[in-house]
Amino acid sequence: MILNFIYENIEFIYLIFLMVIVGIELISHVPSVLHTPLMSGANAIHGVVLIGAILVLGKAHSDDYFSLVLGFIGVVLGTLNVVGGFVVTDRMLEMFKKKDKGGKA
């Protein structure tokens, strides 16, 4: 049963394996100064879960109020995660930028 599961989803499993390696490689040698912005940036990226909320709200029947309400909330929360995450990260990194310019001038 497990072998069958692996066989049926083999492409996903390759993808997951490679992405895990990529994630580890990307983060391993980062100066501690950037830990907070990086956490915040990664936080924004997992907001991609928003797509799931969009798809599930997009297939809800127009008389299924349970799904409509929950889906609406889901899309709002997912968007908050994405937009808030990227804007907060940008604000943090903006500080670094300003400082660099100030140093050179």
Added chain:
Amino acid sequence: MKKLISLETIALVMLVGLGASYMMDPTPERGLPIQEFFYLLGSIGFVVGLKMMGKPDTARRGNMLAAIGMVFAVVAALVFGKDGQALHNVPLIIGAIALGTVVGTMMAKRVQMTAMPQMVSLFNGMGGACAALIGLMEFHEMSATFAGIESEIGQAVVAAALALTGASSALQTQLGIIYAGLIIGTVSFAGSMIAFGKLEGKIKDFALPGQQYVNLALLGTVLGLAAGHTLGYLEGSLWFYLVLVVAALYGILFVLPIGGADMPVVISLLNSFTGVAAACGGFLYDNNVMLMGGVLVGSAGTILTVVMCNAMNRSLTNVLLGKVGGASAAASASNSAGGSIRELQATDVAIMMKYASKVVVVPGYGLAVAQAQHVCHELELLLESEGVEVKYAIHPVAGRMPGHMNVLLAESNVEYDKLVEMEDINPEFATTDVVLVVGANDVVNPAAKTDPSSPIYGMPILDVENAKQVVVMKRSMKAGYAGIDNDLFYNSKCGMLFGDAKDSLQKLVSEVKSL
């Protein structure tokens, strides 16, 4: 900068061009390749963006790139739907996105730099809740479909039919993934909200006796129920909602006992949880960009958590079992009557600093809370004009998170090369005349090196006691964030300057000017 603009322009042109060409011939056969291509672009944006975020020079552009990738992915989902089927309720979806965008931008723009860690935790919780809601809705739909079939032909027939076609195992897989997304998302949501409350100072550390076992039991219950239901040993949708409730309870109790100083590690861990929850969604919907983005954050977040633990010299197990939070009360009680302190006046300190040749400032969360970073910068410039060398010693966890203090000082235009990291500044203390500790406590506590019974024992600290003079600016003799007493204050080299960090620094500035 020029490069960035052209990148955005290219992205926009592609977006509009491909979208327009699809609008002219909106058939599923034409839509699907475009959608998958957009998902591919989104995934590339995430990976390259995250890579660029790892270097100070390219970090901001990297964030922008990841955001552009996200726009591609979301637009592709919105316009092309799923499996060539257009979406319903599009106005509702767009309304929700608009609402989220406006509120999210406002929240992110308004938040004080000092409250950044809470904000990250809050947004992370939103993502977790989103994943949990998806699970809830998918289960709702699944059980509705099932109920329909069951009432029509009878359960036995369905079971037989499913077993024959192998659909049963496909459904089980689906339910299993729904459960994974639901549980991880719920734990992440509940935990993030508690972390948020703690960083806001609204929720205190709290531990039941033997809480580790309670937590383990709860986790076991959640996993056991979910597995039992998925494999068909338990029947009825009630189990599903029970799992939801217990998972939320677990998320709350998991974060409650963990000490405030370890919160960044917890947030980073919950961040990677939400990544995994998003990846479950990708698996469920056969959606590569969700899967890649989620797994990427899941693994990057886990490694980031470990790297952060290493920077604080704490093991992840200790953090998760709340070793600091629990032990601190006892330690502070046994330690408090340590000797006498020496109180200084602003004038004394001003004289000390003006005639010093080298001053090192150790900024802590107290400086951030008092919004004193600008005055601090003013004092630094003033002293430099008097020929004093001024540097800042940045502990890896100064503030509330790694890099938090750098952001705060950068905001008040302190130059980048003035901020010296712990390993580089520690040897310099021996040649330093005055160390000015502004609102920091635990990061200069010698107990971390000398007292094995101390809850912060083993954490690397700034060796300020090697300097000729140490001035500690504090509001009162109250213990620091870890709740423990600091022997440094009773050191004969050390003097205390009591008061709000901003007021005290202001006084110092005017005293130095008037000398």
